[in-house]
Amino acid sequence: MMRLMWALEDSSFAQWVAGAPTIWAYPSILTFHTVGMGLVVGASAVIDLRLLGVGPDVPIARLTGVFRPLWFGFWLNAITGVLLFVAHAAEKVVQQVFYVKLGLIALALFTVVRIRREVFDGGNVNDRPITPRAKVLAILSLLLWAGAITAGRLMAYINLS
Numbered sequence: 001m002m003r004l005m006w007a008l009e010d011s012s013f014a015q016w017v018a019g020a021p022t023i024w025a026y027p028s029i030l031t032f033h034t035v036g037m038g039l040v041v042g043a044s045a046v047i048d049l050r051l052l053g054v055g056p057d058v059p060i061a062r063l064t065g066v067f068r069p070l071w072f073g074f075w076l077n078a079i080t081g082v083l084l085f086v087a088h089a090a091e092k093v094v095q096q097v098f099y100v101k102l103g104l105i106a107l108a109l110f111t112v113v114r115i116r117r118e119v120f121d122g123g124n125v126n127d128r129p130i131t132p133r134a135k136v137l138a139i140l141s142l143l144l145w146a147g148a149i150t151a152g153r154l155m156a157y158i159n160l161s
Helices: 002-009 012-019 026-051 060-087 096-120 132-154
Strands: none
Touching: 002 012, 002 060, 012 026, 012 060, 026 060, 026 096, 026 132, 060 096, 096 132
């Protein structure tokens, strides 16, 4: 496994991403990763906070359109995340905090899907009350995204291998 990670990291593409003296390499990829994170977490937070009672005058049904930028942000992050990983594959693959981050992201996305099914699928969304289950999912979503962001930042500073 490590042999593959070293080979990946030693590829000319990974070397370009990690060290090219151009804004179009690591700086731009990291910027797009940050924008993607803002989209996915921001959109999710809008839904979560509304389910928790923030902005009660905003009809829940109006938030249905928030899922499109959320998923766009996720795919932008998935692509840029792979590019950032390739640049330091051998280092990141042994960091436990990397796997914590991926696990938290997976759980957060699962929670987003559950919220969509619980709140937005079927019938007139505005005629249904917000269930306690939806509120618990919203709290869980906020906590999971905060944990994923924290784990992602910790990857730059600690090595828990």
